[in-house]
Amino acid sequence: MNMIASFVIGAVTAIAPVTTTPLSWQGCGDGLQCEQIQVPADWARGSGPKVTIGLAKLPAQDQAGKKGVVLVNTGGPGEQITLLRQGKKYFADLTKWFDVVIFDPRGFGKSTAINCPIHAPFATEWVFPSKSAYDAYGAKNRTFGQACAKEAGPLSGNLNSWQIAHDMEAIRKALGLAKLTYVGNSHGTVLGQSYAELFPHKVGRMYLDSVWDHTTPDLHEWLRRRAQALEGNTERFAAWCQSTTTCALHGKDPLAVWDKVMHKARREPIPAPEAGPEVRISDTQIASRANFTYEATWERLAAGLARAQAGDASFFAEVEGAPDPNLSRVILCADLPYPGYDKLKKLETTLRRDTPHIGWRMVWPMANHCAGLPPTRTYAPRPIKAPGLPPVLIANGEHDDNSPAADGRRLADQLPRARYLKAVGGHALYFSGHPCVREYVHRYLTTGKMPPRGASCGPAK
Structure with missing residues (x-):
């Protein structure tokens, strides 16, 4: 594999202590209040350099009657505070009851940022036609990764969900919360899974939307679910065309x-x-x-x-998409380390047997991120154990092939007392405005009441 998966950070018991002081929120425009906290660059060390985590708060509309604070990560991985500025409307319902707090993950935005001196490469043909094409792209990606690592300083090798989950715990303490209420979307669900595994007794309520499964070490099984979802979308396309x-x-x-x-x-x-x-x-x-x-x-x-x-x-x-100028792929590949070309071609051949039209393509998107990246410390997928975790609400869109519904169901089966909400839709159900999903989520976050067993949401109207 081109990423080192054998370094198990989760086995480390010596966690760097963190001291907290009361936050002093300051207005920072667009109705937001901002603050920063200091955390260790490497939580596995008892001492060492500190880095900054930037926070932003969208205050509850009724401060006297608010129910508390909800910490949100919308996915990426990438900047979050800028998204909050640009998309306050997506959080308007939450601010009826909560202060909404969002944070830039380490390496991004208002946190200690890593400004990679060169852009990540962009593959317009990411279903690589040959090993030589893959290797040529991988060489460019390695150059990018090496340049980023030099700029990262103490954060080099410390960009994964294990580290960020510890940052989230420091945020909980800084906010003075006995328990953390968390909403995670897409890659934000990887952070949620890591936090739930590491700090199950510190979770109050947690809603995970468009789950990316971080519990399956078997890459073929992880990819198979994506391939089946994409193949299902080709069949939906065919049915639409025929009618x-x-x-x-x-x-x-x-x-x-x-x-x-x-x-x-x-x-x-x-x-x-x-x-x-x-x-x-x-x-x-x-x-x-x-x-x-x-x-x-x-x-x-x-x-x-x-x-x-x-x-x-x-x-x-025609080529859709745009180059990725930042280090989101470094975090993504630290959480989901990926093998090299020869193994991927074998996986493609295997997936073609069951998803012959296009599902087999799902072998390659992660390779576009991870090919050739220099080795780093990873927090690779593993079955999750979270004794004492309170009930977690999980929802995935039935037509989402980026984070397939089977991922959400698998996670719900592993978490004690979790509830899976089936929903007809695509990616980011809550933030795309699915009214049925949002109603269930709001009821859960404000009262703790889960959807009834077997509840489901039809297409968004």
Whole structure:
């Protein structure tokens, strides 16, 4: 593996002490109040350099009647305080009852920041067509990672959910809370899982949305759930096309068309005249750029497939997304260390047996983050044990292939007294405004009352 997974930080018992002083919140614009705390750069050491964790608070609307404080992480990993400034409306309901506190994880924003001197590489064809292409990309990613590590100083090697969970515990103490109420979304659920494992008796209420499972050491099993979710979305796309007269493939078998286009492009890349007279699009480029996940993209995808079947793959010359300028991938790969090309190709071959259309593609997104990164200390996935943990509410969207519903169900099965809320939807159910999910979450956070067993939420209206 290109990341060291054998260093088990969780086994360390000597945790650096932290002293807290009362917070002195100061107005910092946009209705926010800001503050900072000091924490050890490495919680596994009894002494050593300190770093800063930046906090921001959106005060409750009724300070006299508020129910407490909720700590939030919206995912990423990445800056959080900027998101709070830009998206206060998403937290408006919570501020009916709580002070909402958000923090920039170590390395980002108002915390001790790591300003990587070069940008992370950006793979426009992240379903790597060959080992040589993977190795070339990995070399660029290694250069990026090495440059970041030099800038990181005492934070080098100390960017993972074990360290950040200890930062969260320091935040709880600094806030003067007997128990922590926490809302985590996407990668914020990895932080939640680590906090629950390390500090189960310090959890008050915890809602985890769009869970990324951090409890499965078997990479094939972890990927299989993603592959099945993505394959399910291709089947939803096909059903939509067959029932929608405006679909460019209406009256055809959309998945058969997809398979033919992929076979054709694998045998000989398809011309893309709109991108240039010499541009040809391969099957791995098509696999990298086809979006079956979001219904809003389906009409254009169907039209693009129809054109590609006719010999013009210009639609698949378009590249969505943007380069990642920061170190989010360093944290992501420290929490979910990833193997090299040869093992990934074997995993792809295995997944193709059960998810032959496109689900097998799920082997490669994490490789786009982790390929070639220099070794670091990791907090790798392991079954979670959290005795004494109070009831945790968990919800995943049934159509989310980034954090599949099976991940949320697996976590709920491991946490004592947890409740899984099934919901028809995609990623970030709460923050995307799913009304049914939000109603259940608000009831749980304010009263502790869980949804009834078997409760579910249909599509957002």
